[in-house]
Amino acid sequence: MHPTNATMSATELDRLARRRAGARMGWYAHALVFLAVNAVLATISFSNGRHWAIYPALGWGLGLLIHGLAVWVALGGGGLQQRLVAQERERLERERSGL
Template sequence: MQTYDPSIEQQARRRAGAKMGWFIHAAVYIAVNTMLAALSAMGDRHWAIYPALGWGLGLAIHGVVVFVVTGGGGLQQRLVEQERRKLQASRDPW
């Protein structure tokens, strides 16, 4: 049986919140840039690519920070979970 560790719970909630923030950011990016592309297509110049590229760069940086730098996924996340299990097992007297 695993014991409840408030620091782990807090960290898990913070990471989940960061991931949810990125997904919301991506959804807004898609919605707004779809609308801008439609407006741009009505004219003779296709200007919507510029805000899409700029904002896309920001979205990409946001994703790198959330999923790579802070250990929100991939190899680092699996290693952290392994270490967490080891630490919890060493504290459990039974």
């Protein structure tokens, strides 16, 4: 059984905040690779007068959407890693103190 935020130590809260921020950074990396790869595929496809690049973009886009929902809906918020860690830590501290 996992402890509630109210019973977590500062070290445990920090670890949880870092894990959540890491999950968001993983989504950012996934999105960046998605954009880069699909831009190259679209360039190749359109330069040959074809439009097949939409199919890998749609398939991968669905995976990115599911990944995003798992990260953003479950964790809420956004930002870069240090800001994410700070936000998660503040949120967890508020939950622990009952505010």
